[in-house]
Amino acid sequence: MDRRTPAPTQAAPVCAECVRLSNEQQAANAEGDYSRESDCRVLLARHRTAEHGGER
Template sequence: MERRTPAPTPTALQCATCARHQAAAAQAEERRDYSRASDERVLLARHQQSAHGDAR
């Protein structure tokens, strides 16, 4: 069974840090660097929790 972190849902207003982590995760996926993509999704979730108070 493959376990993947669900992609964050898009929001109308997004900060630059959120956008950077999402873009980096997408770019890593395109390059098939799944470890880096996972790292970026974790960093995004941590950022959202600390900066926005949620896990958008």
Template sequence: MTDHSTAQPSETDECRDCQELDLAEAVARGERDESRATDCRVLRKRHRAAEHGEQP
């Protein structure tokens, strides 16, 4: 049996805000709206720094 308490979270375990920003970026890229896709990446980076303590 695997001890999941020490396992690193996977991409599928990300918070809802991260997932929504990823989806918004994918939709923007699908629509070839690179400006909006860039906005999504910037917002996700800011969110991860503020909410997840990641360094920018």
């Protein structure tokens, strides 16, 4: 079974935290650390909800 996750989530334009979390997610995926990738995806979604009014 392929445990790879979907493509990394896109960051909101010009938001340093979105960019940081998106980069961390991509790095984790490249390293095969899917647990850390999932954590980043969750943190990014929470950040977007809190700071940008939802998913982008």
